[in-house]
Amino acid sequence: MLQDHQVIQLKIDRSGERLDRHLARVLPELSRSRIQQLIRAGLVTVNDKPTKPGMFVEAGMQVTLRIPPSPSETPLEAQPFPLDIVYEDDALLVIAKPAGLVVHPGAGHSHDTLVNALLAYCPTLATDESNRPGIVHRLDRDTSGLLIVAKTERALEHLRAQFKQHRVQKTYLALVYGRPPTPQGIIEAPVGRDPHHRQRMAIISGGRAARTAYQQMASLGDYTLLRVSPETGRTHQIRVHLAWLGIPVAGDRVYGRRREQVAMPRQFLHAWQLSFEHPSGIRLSLKAPLPADLRAVLDALARRYSVDNKEIAQLLGE
Numbered sequence: 001m002l003q004d005h006q007v008i009q010l011k012i013d014r015s016g017e018r019l020d021r022h023l024a025r026v027l028p029e030l031s032r033s034r035i036q037q038l039i040r041a042g043l044v045t046v047n048d049k050p051t052k053p054g055m056f057v058e059a060g061m062q063v064t065l066r067i068p069p070s071p072s073e074t075p076l077e078a079q080p081f082p083l084d085i086v087y088e089d090d091a092l093l094v095i096a097k098p099a100g101l102v103v104h105p106g107a108g109h110s111h112d113t114l115v116n117a118l119l120a121y122c123p124t125l126a127t128d129e130s131n132r133p134g135i136v137h138r139l140d141r142d143t144s145g146l147l148i149v150a151k152t153e154r155a156l157e158h159l160r161a162q163f164k165q166h167r168v169q170k171t172y173l174a175l176v177y178g179r180p181p182t183p184q185g186i187i188e189a190p191v192g193r194d195p196h197h198r199q200r201m202a203i204i205s206g207g208r209a210a211r212t213a214y215q216q217m218a219s220l221g222d223y224t225l226l227r228v229s230p231e232t233g234r235t236h237q238i239r240v241h242l243a244w245l246g247i248p249v250a251g252d253r254v255y256g257r258r259r260e261q262v263a264m265p266r267q268f269l270h271a272w273q274l275s276f277e278h279p280s281g282i283r284l285s286l287k288a289p290l291p292a293d294l295r296a297v298l299d300a301l302a303r304r305y306s307v308d309n310k311e312i313a314q315l316l317g318e
Helices: 019-026 032-039 114-119 155-165 237-244 294-306 309-317
Strands: 007-009 044-046 064-065 085-088 092-097 144-150 171-175 184-188 192-193 199-205 211-220 223-230 267-277 283-287
Touching: 007 171, 007 223, 019 064, 044 294, 085 184, 085 283, 144 155, 144 199, 155 192, 155 267, 171 211, 171 237, 171 294, 184 223, 184 237, 184 283, 192 237, 211 237, 211 309, 294 309
Parallel strands: 144 267
Antiparallel strands: 007 064, 044 064, 085 092, 092 144, 171 223, 171 267, 184 211, 192 199, 211 223, 267 283
16 A cells, blocks of 8 residues: 655756666665665666666656655654753754653653653654654663664664764763773773673673773872773673773662662763764764762762762763
């Protein structure tokens, strides 16, 4: 049934260009790979006849695209609630995700996720077969900080390619229990599903290659504030790597200590800085200040261990 398909009709304005390139140029909301998929599926016709992505167009040709609705097992519901938007333009937006918010619907979380809020804010978000409109990368539920959201399919494709090629620079703030073996270093150990606890990740020989760089920022008694940069993006990578090194993230109820010396509202992990290439070619560098709940933890530790809070503020760029 094609009755639910979006129909786009246009007239070719110049000759000598591949059809897929031409359509990607005049329809920036669609990526070239998406256009090729539509052509191969017979959903693009030229002068009412099926065609191929590599055909060369001529001025005056009539092109019709029939774009099917994105498949999903359960329709996503738009739920408006406030978003902390750090940056926005026609291609993408970057938000500061609060702790406690699940990024996308899944088992046990069909509503009240970031995706539900994003659909209310921007109903035309880029989507694909994953049923996660706009989502380029993820943060754990209890991790706060910067998250990129693509508005167009072209932006989605461009940004995902950067993450796949490890060209996005991500910097987290992590408070850990203990001292790292060196003030700065690189953790390189494969991460995979824990064979004994399927809800957890672990360092295992058959895991996926993972690499995390860290740098000590401040000592707060038995705790250490680190700047952490994951060079790969494995599930729970930072938490697993730091725990494996013997310095678990403070407040981590899965990989950390059972008891902390000060009250921890959640795991102390915050996606602090992001640097990436915008689809336009411009490099963007953004920062999300440390949320109040985690800042209060640092204040409490500074008082407890007589650390100058001004030094911490300076380190955080406050």
